[in-house]
Amino acid sequence: MSSQAPPETPPIRRVIAVGEIALFVSDRGRHRFPAKVEAGGELHTHKGKVAHDDIIGRPWGCPVHSHLGERYVVLRPSLEEVLVTTPRKTQIVFPKDIGYILLKLSITPGTRVIEAGSGSGALTTAFATYVTASGQVYSYEAKDRHQEVARRNIDRLGLDEAVTFHLRDIADGFVERDVDALFLDVREPQDFLSAAWDALAPGGFFGTLVPTINQVVAVTAGLAELPFIDVEIAELLLRPLRAIPDRIRPDDRLTAHTGYLLFARRMAGPEEQAAADTEQINDEPVDRGQDPTVDVEPQIGAAIADEAR
Numbered sequence: 001m002s003s004q005a006p007p008e009t010p011p012i013r014r015v016i017a018v019g020e021i022a023l024f025v026s027d028r029g030r031h032r033f034p035a036k037v038e039a040g041g042e043l044h045t046h047k048g049k050v051a052h053d054d055i056i057g058r059p060w061g062c063p064v065h066s067h068l069g070e071r072y073v074v075l076r077p078s079l080e081e082v083l084v085t086t087p088r089k090t091q092i093v094f095p096k097d098i099g100y101i102l103l104k105l106s107i108t109p110g111t112r113v114i115e116a117g118s119g120s121g122a123l124t125t126a127f128a129t130y131v132t133a134s135g136q137v138y139s140y141e142a143k144d145r146h147q148e149v150a151r152r153n154i155d156r157l158g159l160d161e162a163v164t165f166h167l168r169d170i171a172d173g174f175v176e177r178d179v180d181a182l183f184l185d186v187r188e189p190q191d192f193l194s195a196a197w198d199a200l201a202p203g204g205f206f207g208t209l210v211p212t213i214n215q216v217v218a219v220t221a222g223l224a225e226l227p228f229i230d231v232e233i234a235e236l237l238l239r240p241l242r243a244i245p246d247r248i249r250p251d252d253r254l255t256a257h258t259g260y261l262l263f264a265r266r267m268a269g270p271e272e273q274a275a276a277d278t279e280q281i282n283d284e285p286v287d288r289g290q291d292p293t294v295d296v297e298p299q300i301g302a303a304i305a306d307e308a309r
């Protein structure tokens with residue numbers, strides 16, 4: 001076992017402090033209001049005002065009342081809740097898809113990942129949370145008003161150090177090289193597969209999300225023309241059930257479709273393979289003057305001869 005101390009992570013506080021995001025949840029969970037906690041701040045709801053001072057220093061999960069007597073329970077929002085309540089100007093990648101994307105692209109601390117476009121920054125938030133300060137998210141967006149929203153959302157969550165924003169159309173290619181993973185959430189991902197291949201490290205993880213089968217066909221065909229392998233196409237379905245003890249049943253309404261996910265791995269190109277061969281030759285010199293079969297054969301012959309004795 002290693003005697004090394006685990007890397008430091010910020011402590012999770014048990015009491016509500018200024019600067020944290022708190023979620024005020026109504027009794028039946030129907031109304032959920034996120035708010036950044038501020039000294040002297042107030043949450044305005046349709047059922048009255050709640051003073052932030054009433055929750056500062058109290059434990060997460062405590063009840064609090066509005067001035068009209070409505071009860072809310074104050075919770076630390078999960079990452080899923082942060083994502084769905086994030087202010088947005090574009091469609092976002094849904095949490096059910098984000099969970100799978102994180103695993104399929106192997107997003108872990110230290111990962112360098114490119115994404116396009118930034119949109120409202122939902123996927124950026126998830127990537128930035130998982131790559132931590134030792135990794136980096138390179139987030140591309142063509143429209144400045146969208147980038148502004150994504151930036152604000154990332155700043156609000158204190159994740160800015162993990163994200164480099166580019167205001168750039170990816171038709172002009174990606175700046176970074178050798179990244180571990182790359183995800184496209186743009187209208188025509190099939191147009192950018194070659195640029196993605198250029199930016200990824202050999203063996204890197206590629207992913208994209210598209211809303212239509214037609215785009216699935218176009219991306220699959222595009223991947224087949226390039227050195228990509230291990231192509232996977234999937235659609236994830238999530239059917240929430242109502243948690244009412246004596247009437248547990250599916251919700252009436254369902255988000256029936258978000259998108260199709262495609263994943264692939266980038267193969268090494270011929271030049272990279274040749275370069276790696278040369279490196280290996282230089283690292284571990286091999287005496288190519290000797291034919292190994294010449295050495296091996298007499299030994300085998302000797303072993304057979306020994307056995308025969």
Ligand SMILES: C[S@@+](CC[C@H](N)C(=O)[O-])C[C@H]1O[C@@H](n2cnc3c(N)ncnc32)[C@H](O)[C@@H]1O
Pocket residue numbers: 090091092093116117118119120121122123124140141142143146168169170171185186187
């Ligand atoms: C669906 S939104 C992305 C949502 C984002 N993944 C999220 O979870 O919040 C698509 C974004 O891609 C941007 N976009 C589309 N084509 C682009 C391109 N060629 N280069 C850069 N950004 C592009 C759009 O402006 C838009 O903001």
